[in-house]
Amino acid sequence: xxxxxxxxxxxxxxxxxxxxxxxxxxxxxxxxxTEITVPNVKxxxxxxxxxxxxxxxxSEDTKxxxxxxxxxxxxxxxxxxxxxxxxxxxxxxxxxxxxxxxQRVGDMIKAKTLKTVEMTYPTFNVEREVQxxxxxxxx
Amino acid sequence: xxxxxxxxSSSLKCSFSSGGGGEEGFVRALGRKRxxxxxxxxxxxxxxxxxxxxxxxxxxxGESSKLEALPxxxxxxxxxxxxxxxxxQLFSVSKAIREATLIAKQLHFxxxxxRKIPAFRxxxxxxxxxxxxxxxxxxNAPRLHRELPSRKKLxxxxxxxxxxxxxxxxRGLFMDEDDE
Numbered sequence: 001x002x003x004x005x006x007x008x009x010x011x012x013x014x015x016x017x018x019x020x021x022x023x024x025x026x027x028x029x030x031x032x033x034t035e036i037t038v039p040n041v042k043x044x045x046x047x048x049x050x051x052x053x054x055x056x057x058x059s060e061d062t063k064x065x066x067x068x069x070x071x072x073x074x075x076x077x078x079x080x081x082x083x084x085x086x087x088x089x090x091x092x093x094x095x096x097x098x099x100x101x102x103q104r105v106g107d108m109i110k111a112k113t114l115k116t117v118e119m120t121y122p123t124f125n126v127e128r129e130v131q132x133x134x135x136x137x138x139x
Numbered sequence: 140x141x142x143x144x145x146x147x148s149s150s151l152k153c154s155f156s157s158g159g160g161g162e163e164g165f166v167r168a169l170g171r172k173r174x175x176x177x178x179x180x181x182x183x184x185x186x187x188x189x190x191x192x193x194x195x196x197x198x199x200x201g202e203s204s205k206l207e208a209l210p211x212x213x214x215x216x217x218x219x220x221x222x223x224x225x226x227x228q229l230f231s232v233s234k235a236i237r238e239a240t241l242i243a244k245q246l247h248f249x250x251x252x253x254r255k256i257p258a259f260r261x262x263x264x265x266x267x268x269x270x271x272x273x274x275x276x277x278x279n280a281p282r283l284h285r286e287l288p289s290r291k292k293l294x295x296x297x298x299x300x301x302x303x304x305x306x307x308x309x310r311g312l313f314m315d316e317d318d319e
Binding site for chain 1: 208209229234235
């Protein structure tokens with residue numbers, strides 16, 4: 001009989017997850033309780049993560065083309081959702097999901113479709129910083 | 140040490156106005172982060188320092204996606220998947236990102252090179268491509284012919300970076316599982 005895990009979002013919504021799906025998370029795996037609260041992650045995001053886990057628990061062959069397509073679809077979200085998903089997947093230590101999400105961000109950087117605040121308004125002046133570093137090293 | 144002005148201060152008062160922005164613009168708290176929204180009105184004392192404050196281009200659900208806000212290991216992992224050319228554009232974005240970019244570059248090199256990297260003073264195999272050898276040296280690394288006066292400072296910096304690196308490696312973040 002497989003256990004059922006309860007994942008609670010920061011806005012107090014609970015998701016019930018079957019063992020196979022839940023154990024994709026290292027955090028859950030090494031937790032002594034079947035009730036886990038995921039801090040700083042809202043239901044909208046946690047729900048998506050659960051969806052991913054469920055999908056991956058039911059399909060054993062992750063190299064399957066259909067799953068790959070599903071995954072590609074899954075990560076094609078708005079970048080702010082993407083970042084939140086990364087935070088959640090990272091906390092839950094779901095390696096493959098983290099891999100897929102970070103791969104997506106990398107792809108967006110390459111495609112120049114990633115627009116973050118820092119990129120739009122860089123605050124860092126490389127040359128000046130290097131000059132100062134050199135100075136402090138006695139050059 | 141703040142090199143440039145930026146709006147990431149946590150000492151701003153939080154006043155929230157909904158819809159259309161009030162006369163003073165507003166600051167919205169996200170946990171501990173405060174992001175300032177530009178106002179159309181006259182400058183307030185609070186905004187004196189931030190006169191060149193900017194328009195945020197994001198979906199204002201309240202949170203902007205920031206590369207820097209991600210855990211360091213994750214940021215490095217992301218950058219590992221980005222080519223050299225594209226990394227360049229990130230180099231001058233912010234200090235944190237620059238550091239992560241440098242680490243990613245190093246890692247890229249370490250993990251994609253099958254053979255061991257020879258030390259500088261040992262025999263160099265010239266039959267291999269020399270491009271990689273050029274890359275061994277860290278960019279902008281000063282040539283030091285004497286002991287560093289601020290070694291301690293360097294150690295502090297590198298410990299910080301190495302911690303992140305170690306953490307990432309420990310968690311297997313930089314491992315390439317697929318062998319095609």
